[in-house]
Amino acid sequence: MWVFPASQTTAKLPTTVTAHFNYYPPRNSPEPPTSSTTLKPASTKHTTDNNRLIRSLCRKGNLRQALKLLAHEPNPAQHTYELLILSCIRHESLSYGLQVHRHLLDDGLDQDPFLATKLINMYSELDSVDDARQVFDKTRERTIYVWNAIFRALALAGNGVDVFDLYRQMNWSGIESDRFTYTYILKACVASESSVSLLRKGKEIHAHILRHGFESCVHIMTTLVDMYARFGCVRNASCVFDEMPMKNVVSWSAMITCYAKNERPFEALELFQEMILDNQDSLPNSVTMISVMQSCAALVALEQGKLIHGYILRRGLDSILPVMSTLVTMYARCGKLEIGQRVFDQMDKRDVVSWNSLISSYGIHGYGKKAIQIFKDMISHGVSPSHITFISALGACSHAGLVEEGKMLFDSMRREHGMYPRMEHYACLVDLLGRANQLDEAAKVVEDMRIEPGPKVWGALLGACRIHCNVGLAERACKRLFKLEPGNAGNYVLLADIYAEAKMWDEVKRVKQLLEAKKLQKVPGCSWIEVRKKVYSFMSVDEFNPQSEQAHALLVKLSMEMKDRGYMPQTSIVLYDLEEKEKERVLLGHSEKLAVAFGLINTNNGETIRISKNLRLCEDCHSVTKFISKFANREIVVRDVNRFHHFWDGVCSCGDYW
DNA sequence: ATAGGGTTAG
Numbered sequence: 026m027w028v029f030p031a032s033q034t035t036a037k038l039p040t041t042v043t044a045h046f047n048y049y050p051p052r053n054s055p056e057p058p059t060s061s062t063t064l065k066p067a068s069t070k071h072t073t074d075n076n077r078l079i080r081s082l083c084r085k086g087n088l089r090q091a092l093k094l095l096a097h098e099p100n101p102a103q104h105t106y107e108l109l110i111l112s113c114i115r116h117e118s119l120s121y122g123l124q125v126h127r128h129l130l131d132d133g134l135d136q137d138p139f140l141a142t143k144l145i146n147m148y149s150e151l152d153s154v155d156d157a158r159q160v161f162d163k164t165r166e167r168t169i170y171v172w173n174a175i176f177r178a179l180a181l182a183g184n185g186v187d188v189f190d191l192y193r194q195m196n197w198s199g200i201e202s203d204r205f206t207y208t209y210i211l212k213a214c215v216a217s218e219s220s221v222s223l224l225r226k227g228k229e230i231h232a233h234i235l236r237h238g239f240e241s242c243v244h245i246m247t248t249l250v251d252m253y254a255r256f257g258c259v260r261n262a263s264c265v266f267d268e269m270p271m272k273n274v275v276s277w278s279a280m281i282t283c284y285a286k287n288e289r290p291f292e293a294l295e296l297f298q299e300m301i302l303d304n305q306d307s308l309p310n311s312v313t314m315i316s317v318m319q320s321c322a323a324l325v326a327l328e329q330g331k332l333i334h335g336y337i338l339r340r341g342l343d344s345i346l347p348v349m350s351t352l353v354t355m356y357a358r359c360g361k362l363e364i365g366q367r368v369f370d371q372m373d374k375r376d377v378v379s380w381n382s383l384i385s386s387y388g389i390h391g392y393g394k395k396a397i398q399i400f401k402d403m404i405s406h407g408v409s410p411s412h413i414t415f416i417s418a419l420g421a422c423s424h425a426g427l428v429e430e431g432k433m434l435f436d437s438m439r440r441e442h443g444m445y446p447r448m449e450h451y452a453c454l455v456d457l458l459g460r461a462n463q464l465d466e467a468a469k470v471v472e473d474m475r476i477e478p479g480p481k482v483w484g485a486l487l488g489a490c491r492i493h494c495n496v497g498l499a500e501r502a503c504k505r506l507f508k509l510e511p512g513n514a515g516n517y518v519l520l521a522d523i524y525a526e527a528k529m530w531d532e533v534k535r536v537k538q539l540l541e542a543k544k545l546q547k548v549p550g551c552s553w554i555e556v557r558k559k560v561y562s563f564m565s566v567d568e569f570n571p572q573s574e575q576a577h578a579l580l581v582k583l584s585m586e587m588k589d590r591g592y593m594p595q596t597s598i599v600l601y602d603l604e605e606k607e608k609e610r611v612l613l614g615h616s617e618k619l620a621v622a623f624g625l626i627n628t629n630n631g632e633t634i635r636i637s638k639n640l641r642l643c644e645d646c647h648s649v650t651k652f653i654s655k656f657a658n659r660e661i662v663v664r665d666v667n668r669f670h671h672f673w674d675g676v677c678s679c680g681d682y683w
Numbered sequence: 684a685t686a687g688g689g690t691t692a693g
Binding site for chain 1: 684685686687688689690691692693
């Protein structure tokens with residue numbers, strides 16, 4: 026268990042506001058150097074003046090005028106071209122970029138490795154990696170800058186395999202990797218679909234790096250941490266991190282993010298504590314705080330979150346938009362939608378992400394109509410929705426069962442906003458229809474999709490089959506899912522659940538054997554509760570936690586009382602073919618019930634109990650919590666993997682629709 | 684001349 030020591034924190038935190046604007050990279054190019062190298066000497070005074078004029082137009086951002094002049098300029102200098110290229114990047118204009126490139130070819134300057142590097146970077150920034158590759162292929166004099174540029178371009182475009190092909194060529198040609206090369210190569214390992222072999226590749230590169238004495242290069246080592254993090258290799262990441270002789274904010278943030286993104290929020294908060302208490306050199310910045318807030322949200326650690334909020338204010342990080350959006354989300358995910366709304370109201374600037382945060386916040390609390398209203402407000406404020414806006418809004422409809430509204434939203438995407446639905450949007454639509462028990466229509470959506478349905482879409486369908494116990498359709502979805510995601514244990518478990526509910530025990534056994542044969546494990550159910558700024562976690566089968574002993578005893582007592590008042594244990598959801606009594610015992614051991622009981626024992630009367638769970642709330646826990654909220658006269662807020670349930674006086678805010 | 688960590692979703 027980890028405590029954020031409130032007194033210590035305030036003592037160590039700076040009281041003055043130190044803005045740490047590491048966040049926004051300068052959009053303007055650096056001041057040009059005073060002297061420039063020209064490949065061709067300027068022949069007349071006229072051309073030099075022209076060159077100067079073009080450069081000054083570039084600096085002023087008047088690219089159109091600069092290009093007009095360029096057409097009449099026989100002798101542009103290398104530096105003039107450089108500024109033109111940078112200007113194209115700033116204008117995000119591929120067509121201007123192509124014009125400059127064409128002119129450069131006419132001048133015969135395309136073999137200049139300096140300009141080739143710039144061109145590759147330009148095409149990479151303008152999302153045209155094929156053009157970048159063409160420039161590279163035509164460049165005969167390949168300096169390390171040229172190689173690094175193409176590695177970067179390919180890695181950013183997610184084309185890791187090509188990077189390794191070229192990397193081999195570079196090694197043959199006798200050019201040595203430098204510290205920049207290594208960071209790009211490491212990035213290439215995660216920038217690809219076939220990730221298993223690339224993890225091995227990444228480890229090889231790791232060895233290379235150590236052999237070549239780069240273990241003290243902060244950039245490379247941080248990239249290594251990040252690479253292992255993205256592969257989910259938390260231990261490898263922390264090994265690299267621990268051995269780093271020098272660390273800076275980025276290294277710390279990378280490691281904290283690693284924990285936050287790999288379901289280790291405890292460790293993330295612990296490391297953050299270490300960072301601010303034992304390490305005065307690297308102060309957390311906005312990026313650090315975003316990962317920290319996500320960890321608080323993951324734990325539903327409201328009190329922690331409030332301390333973090335205070336820290337953000339004291340550090341003056343509250344003017345940074347992504348920080349504020351994450352803060353809105355954090356409060357909402359900690360069950361405090363009102364505070365999230367207040368934070369949003371007080372922001373003096375908002376972007377599409379801020380609006381998305383608010384829409385999804387209302388969504389996970391079941392306020393679908395309100396989420397749609399905010400969507401409309403956003404549009405009337407002149408902010409254009411992004412594809413994530415639609416995911417958030419569709420998700421809100423799904424949680425609230427607003428089928429018609431959701432369908433209209435989905436149609437409006439293309440009709441009113443000119444956006445084509447992506448895989449995720451189809452998944453939301455399938456989820457919306459499926460939850461509402463319109464399984465046939467959901468299946469029809471999958472059939473009629475204009476793109477090949479991926480695992481998210483089939484997964485949404487399978488999830489709906491689980492809720493409404495549809496064996497046939499579930500088998501159809503699983504046929505695809507087992508091919509698409511052979512390593513996802515969740516799909517097998519869902520199918521087994523469906524079979525169990527249908528009492529098809531032979532099939533349950535078969536699926537379980539399949540799981541074992543593949544050496545996959547069911548994700549164990551786990552719940553958390555924060556009591557007096559401490560977070561306690563419960564596993565469904567938890568013999569070693571003395572606290573759960575007491576909680577379990579209370580549950581046994583409660584369940585007897587509840588039975589007198591009409592509670593029926595929903596033994597049909599138990600995955601094992603056991604006696605009824607045994608099944609009841611299994612049900613009572615569910616982690617969320619333990620957490621609720623622990624909360625009853627350890628909090629004061631009238632205090633709200635806040636719990637979070639890593640999976641979907643099961644039917645039995647749902648009805649037990651409703652009972653308890655009434656008989657213990659407590660407000661209980663449970664966040665499951667998808668949404669919030671507010672229990673009060675025997676009723677849940679989800680209306681039993683979740 | 685080039686570099687490393689983060690935002691909203693399900």
